[in-house]
Amino acid sequence: MPPRARTVLYLPASNARAVEKARELDVDAVILDLEDAVAPEAKDAARQAAVEAARTGGFLGRLGVRVNALDTEWGETDLTAVADAPFAFVVVPKIERPDHVAAVSGRLTAKQALWLMIETPHALTWLDGIAATGGPLEALMLGLNDLALALRTGPSPDREPFKPWLSATVAAARANGLLAIDGVFNRLEDEEGLIAEARQGRLYGFDGKSLIHPKQINPVRVAFAPTEAEAAWARAVVAAFDDPANAGKGAVRAAGGMVERLHLDQARAILAEVA
Numbered sequence: 001m002p003p004r005a006r007t008v009l010y011l012p013a014s015n016a017r018a019v020e021k022a023r024e025l026d027v028d029a030v031i032l033d034l035e036d037a038v039a040p041e042a043k044d045a046a047r048q049a050a051v052e053a054a055r056t057g058g059f060l061g062r063l064g065v066r067v068n069a070l071d072t073e074w075g076e077t078d079l080t081a082v083a084d085a086p087f088a089f090v091v092v093p094k095i096e097r098p099d100h101v102a103a104v105s106g107r108l109t110a111k112q113a114l115w116l117m118i119e120t121p122h123a124l125t126w127l128d129g130i131a132a133t134g135g136p137l138e139a140l141m142l143g144l145n146d147l148a149l150a151l152r153t154g155p156s157p158d159r160e161p162f163k164p165w166l167s168a169t170v171a172a173a174r175a176n177g178l179l180a181i182d183g184v185f186n187r188l189e190d191e192e193g194l195i196a197e198a199r200q201g202r203l204y205g206f207d208g209k210s211l212i213h214p215k216q217i218n219p220v221r222v223a224f225a226p227t228e229a230e231a232a233w234a235r236a237v238v239a240a241f242d243d244p245a246n247a248g249k250g251a252v253r254a255a256g257g258m259v260e261r262l263h264l265d266q267a268r269a270i271l272a273e274v275a
């Protein structure tokens with residue numbers, strides 16, 4: 001079972017204050033960014049700061065690092081440095097094809113998982129092959145800022161142009177036992193919009209969402225947790241199958257509808273999330 005990843009917080013590894021703050025934040029995962037959040041002139045210092053932060057430890061969430069794309073001048077140095085540090089996972093951006101994944105997988109330590117950003121048109125066309133590469137691969141993360149740019153999509157309140165890719169990413173992740181992490185929400189002051197987008201992501205099947213600010217943590221954690229109605233449904237399903245009158249039945253009545261044993265598994269999964 002992959003680890004919980006409802007709340008995944010990015011921060012620039014070059015921002016010492018944010019790194020310090022991230023240690024006390026109750027998130028499922030923290031990603032120290034070496035890529036887009038770090039200016040070119042700060043790349044070397046950020047890499048060093050990330051490695052030091054990992055060695056010092058003390059983060060409540062699992063600690064990951066996002067390296068620069070492997071075809072940039074920093075990618076190779078980043079990968080060598082972070083593979084030598086105690087990061088639980090390494091995020092690689094701008095992956096385009098399955099053979100790119102194989103080149104990275106062999107560079108990580110046995111304890112490091114690999115998370116891949118799906119954020120280029122090529123990655124969309126190679127999605128199934130990328131997701132099936134196995135090895136240390138643990139998660140697919142959508143990079144919707146880069147995708148919007150590359151696909152030339154326009155703004156849409158409901159992420160209309162991305163809907164096929166939201167579904168395809170979740171399907172590729174599910175088919176390969178991976179986590180599916182939704183993209184970031186850029187509008188820092190729009191909590192209502194953040195909640196709506198997080199709920200949409202959960203509806204599409206994502207395990208969690210990428211975050212860029214501490215104030216996004218709580219709304220997203222709540223949006224990804226089972227609702228009271230879902231928990232009530234799950235309790236009713238479990239109770240129905242526990243009822244001796246239903247012993248040996250595959251399909252029974254519960255919560256006003258028909259449920260089968262597959263729903264019992266779903267109900268147990270929901271109750272495990274509530275706990």
Ligand SMILES: CC(C)(COP(=O)(O)OP(=O)(O)OC[C@H]1O[C@@H](n2cnc3c(N)ncnc32)[C@H](O)[C@@H]1OP(=O)(O)O)[C@@H](O)C(=O)NCCC(=O)NCCSC(=O)C[C@H](O)C(=O)O
Nearest residue numbers: 010011012017018021022033036037143144145146212213
């Ligand atoms: C977006 C920000 C630049 C905003 O910064 P700022 O206005 O300075 O923040 P605040 O003053 O509101 O900060 C309040 C306190 O919280 C700390 N803080 C802020 N952000 C973070 C964070 N992400 N993690 C931890 N702590 C954070 C501040 O230090 C303040 O602390 P204190 O001094 O104690 O009050 C900034 O939030 C930021 O840099 N966010 C992260 C940006 C980032 O990492 N981007 C890269 C990943 S997203 C991406 O690339 C998407 C993908 O690739 C795609 O293509 O879509």
Ligand SMILES: [Mg+2]
Nearest residue numbers: 119143145146
């Ligand atoms: Mg990106």
